[in-house]
Amino acid sequence: MTDKQCPRCSLWSSDTALRCDCGYDFETGTIEESYYKDIEKKIKTRNQTENKKYLNWFAHIILLIVLCLVITCAPYLFTPCWILGCE
Numbered sequence: 001m002t003d004k005q006c007p008r009c010s011l012w013s014s015d016t017a018l019r020c021d022c023g024y025d026f027e028t029g030t031i032e033e034s035y036y037k038d039i040e041k042k043i044k045t046r047n048q049t050e051n052k053k054y055l056n057w058f059a060h061i062i063l064l065i066v067l068c069l070v071i072t073c074a075p076y077l078f079t080p081c082w083i084l085g086c087e
Contacts, residue, residue, distance in 0.1 A: 003012045006020040008031065019025050023034040 002015055004015060004017060004026055005012050006022060006024050006026075008024040009020060009022040011020055011022065013020055013026075018027060019032060019034065021034055023031050025032045
């Protein structure tokens with residue numbers, strides 16, 4: 001197993017690599033779209049999806065906490081003072 005050096009950018013790649021990160025295709029000797037960009041797009045899309053999922057859970061937890069506080073405090077907020085004796 002010998003590594004390949006890209007003639008375009010001089011980056012070393014494994015001998016099984018089909019294309020350099022810069023886009024140089026080792027088999028055809030042409031410059032193509034880099035596979036690396038496709039991977040970056042997939043990672044970015046996955047991270048955005050995960051972030052939305054976590055934000056969704058966070059929003060639900062906050063909503064649940066607010067709902068619990070309202071239910072707990074409602075009797076004290078809406079009961080007249082003369083019933084509670086808080087003059």
